[in-house]
Amino acid sequence: MEVLFNDLKKLHQSIPELNEVIQRTVSDFNFIRGKQVTQFEESFKAVLGVNHCVTTGNGTDALFIALRSLGINPGDEVITPAFSWISSSETISLCGAKPVFADVDSQTYTLDPDRIEEKITDRTKAIVAVHLYGQAAHLEILKKICDKHHLFLIEDCAQGHLTLEYGKYAGTVGEIGAFSFYPTKNLGAYGDAGCIVTNSDTLAEKARRFANHGALLKDDHLVEGMNSRMDTLQAAVLLAKLPHLKRWNEMRNLNAQLYDQLLDGIAEIILPLQRPDASHTFHLYVIRAQQRDELKRWLANYGIQTLVHYPQALPDLPAYHYLGHDKGAFPVAGMLAKEVLSLPVHPLLHLDAIQYVADRIRGFYKK
Amino acid sequence: MEKIKMADLHTQYLRIKPEIDDAIQQVLTSTAFIQGPEVNAFAQALGTYVDVNHVITCGNGTDALQIAMMALELQPGDEVILPVHTYVATAEVIALLGLVPVFIDVFADSFNLDVTQLESKITPKTKAIVPVHLYGQCADMEPLLAIANRHKLYVIEDTAQALGAEYTFSNGTRKKAGTMGIIGTTSFFPSKNLGCFGDGGAIFTNDTVLAEKLKMTANHGQRIKYHHDIIGINSRLDTLQAAILQVKLKYLDDYARRRNDAAAYYDLALAGIAGVKIPHRSGNSTHVFHQYTLTVERRDDLKKELEAAGIPTMIYYPVPLHFQKAYARKSFGEGSFPVTESLSKTVISIPIHTEMKPEQLAFISETIKTFYTT
Numbered sequence A: 001m002e003v004l005f006n007d008l009k010k011l012h013q014s015i016p017e018l019n020e021v022i023q024r025t026v027s028d029f030n031f032i033r034g035k036q037v038t039q040f041e042e043s044f045k046a047v048l049g050v051n052h053c054v055t056t057g058n059g060t061d062a063l064f065i066a067l068r069s070l071g072i073n074p075g076d077e078v079i080t081p082a083f084s085w086i087s088s089s090e091t092i093s094l095c096g097a098k099p100v101f102a103d104v105d106s107q108t109y110t111l112d113p114d115r116i117e118e119k120i121t122d123r124t125k126a127i128v129a130v131h132l133y134g135q136a137a138h139l140e141i142l143k144k145i146c147d148k149h150h151l152f153l154i155e156d157c158a159q160g161h162l163t164l165e166y167g168k169y170a171g172t173v174g175e176i177g178a179f180s181f182y183p184t185k186n187l188g189a190y191g192d193a194g195c196i197v198t199n200s201d202t203l204a205e206k207a208r209r210f211a212n213h214g215a216l217l218k219d220d221h222l223v224e225g226m227n228s229r230m231d232t233l234q235a236a237v238l239l240a241k242l243p244h245l246k247r248w249n250e251m252r253n254l255n256a257q258l259y260d261q262l263l264d265g266i267a268e269i270i271l272p273l274q275r276p277d278a279s280h281t282f283h284l285y286v287i288r289a290q291q292r293d294e295l296k297r298w299l300a301n302y303g304i305q306t307l308v309h310y311p312q313a314l315p316d317l318p319a320y321h322y323l324g325h326d327k328g329a330f331p332v333a334g335m336l337a338k339e340v341l342s343l344p345v346h347p348l349l350h351l352d353a354i355q356y357v358a359d360r361i362r363g364f365y366k367k
Numbered sequence B: 001m002e003k004i005k006m007a008d009l010h011t012q013y014l015r016i017k018p019e020i021d022d023a024i025q026q027v028l029t030s031t032a033f034i035q036g037p038e039v040n041a042f043a044q045a046l047g048t049y050v051d052v053n054h055v056i057t058c059g060n061g062t063d064a065l066q067i068a069m070m071a072l073e074l075q076p077g078d079e080v081i082l083p084v085h086t087y088v089a090t091a092e093v094i095a096l097l098g099l100v101p102v103f104i105d106v107f108a109d110s111f112n113l114d115v116t117q118l119e120s121k122i123t124p125k126t127k128a129i130v131p132v133h134l135y136g137q138c139a140d141m142e143p144l145l146a147i148a149n150r151h152k153l154y155v156i157e158d159t160a161q162a163l164g165a166e167y168t169f170s171n172g173t174r175k176k177a178g179t180m181g182i183i184g185t186t187s188f189f190p191s192k193n194l195g196c197f198g199d200g201g202a203i204f205t206n207d208t209v210l211a212e213k214l215k216m217t218a219n220h221g222q223r224i225k226y227h228h229d230i231i232g233i234n235s236r237l238d239t240l241q242a243a244i245l246q247v248k249l250k251y252l253d254d255y256a257r258r259r260n261d262a263a264a265y266y267d268l269a270l271a272g273i274a275g276v277k278i279p280h281r282s283g284n285s286t287h288v289f290h291q292y293t294l295t296v297e298r299r300d301d302l303k304k305e306l307e308a309a310g311i312p313t314m315i316y317y318p319v320p321l322h323f324q325k326a327y328a329r330k331s332f333g334e335g336s337f338p339v340t341e342s343l344s345k346t347v348i349s350i351p352i353h354t355e356m357k358p359e360q361l362a363f364i365s366e367t368i369k370t371f372y373t374t
Ligand SMILES: Cc1ncc(COP(=O)(O)O)c(C=O)c1O
Pocket: A058, A059, A060, A061, A084, A085, A087, A088, A130, A156, A158, A159, A179, A180, A181, A182, A192, A193, A194, B234
């Protein structure tokens, strides 16, 4: 049996109106800031119950725009997890600021709140929390730390569309939430796309300006900015997909529950923990496995696609050698990099496929 | 007569609709939305078209400039010379990276960077020059490159408005805009000569090592997946857009010809009218007429008159960069860049695109003529 990590073809076929939506958008011929862009911003902010949504070219730009809108400048420090996709730290460097890595919680894989305060200096301006794999970071605690030290909280929600902590949506607790709509995300466009959300009028205006060459109106460049826009075509696709997001998240959760049952009791692996006070979008279903690389190869031989998110702790990347961290300075991140394995969990995955994957994993450790 | 538009992309699309629709459908079927095979195929085809070894596609023309400057490792404090009569993107990227934009005035006739002033702007901190091939015609590249070579400066050609324009050197060598400096950048914004159905951009270079660096910079600093060697950004051309561009590239020369036909009509009809200066044709460069830009007296009145007659026009650019609020802190006084300041009050771009009808050209020309002769 072939088990795909993602099945965008099937997903596309499951929404028959998408072809027509795209054809209609092409016929409208308003490819830059067409009405679908505003409609998506309105719809997405309504779903999250937040005051503003500003669309961007992708999720990395969204983070950069968030940081710049909050005034992160050269010389500033921003605390960010040692284990994540590189966007959550590279955008800090792009501001000319210094990414200060903090280790993650060994159970939830999100920022460890106990490792934060030791990193705060008088140059610290903000914390970037990543809702890794789809589980909310320890938002409430992080928010308290931020309030106490007068820091901004930026939420990287690229993997956490509609994830909750204490009943609050990820992206709505910090000053700004940054989203990616990369095609394989829980809500994915048909190309690159992203957005930021915020309750602050001022920040929303700053972000909108910054993402549009520093201008709200044509030729009114009040500040320097950049070009980062969501294409009208992508907004149209996202508008058509948005009503399905909750259902897809539920399907991912059901898949995860089934994995939990079927993989229970295998001593060599650790299953993802689900916090009782938070929800999980299961953008990724990530186990920690002994002999991870062998297991990955074994599964590949059975036609099962798996991925490693991520094979290196961020501070260990050549791009961050200049920070001069010792290897092993972030023990949890280092351990995760060796152990994590993401299993297929996409919403249209068949139950048989999950059973098949679980059986093959069991088989690997029995051999 | 059909309603006159600044750009008529829709009719242009309808002429090749089956081909474009097919290309879109193919991507929807493959669902390879990011870095699908069409992206590379388009990059190859564009490389062949402009005759350059490496084409790196990216998210838009502004990103293209940013990636270029990052890959060249320009450092905060480095000075970059650029024309002050241009779109804001060029200056903004320089500022975004903490570099120092050094403005230079333009020639009143060609609207392009005044190379005779170039050496006076060069300091020990100067690292690069960004000529912009404005409105579709190449800047004076031969003298510019000579000065750049002498001072060991990088030349990054902003080719957003001049894709396909060709420059002839004094020895007879001909090169396409964007392939003469170390790097060329371009934009596929829908209304550009080669426009996609959203944002898009590309970077050209003949330097293999630099090409690798540009590619990495546009892709989070990765050479191989998950191996981030340098700080980068995320800037990609969507597969969907590449598929559309691949179709349209075949027609780019035809598009340039159609624009030139319209320009030739205007030239003839508007030459000799007192108060109107038709665009100057450089002896060294072909023109792809992204814009047809007149320099006129009583510009704002003309604009109103044309508007009343149902003729849209645009002013590129009404506020010189040195007067933009974003740069106000650098406090440039009135008269700092006299040509650009004068152009901001006198230039007017009139409709030019690939679908102009003879009766539209006649009507526009006639309306302008009447304005100045009655
Ligand atoms: C945690 C995280 N942050 C940021 C991003 C960046 O999003 P994008 O790829 O849209 O730039 C991603 C996804 O790729 C991500 O997973």
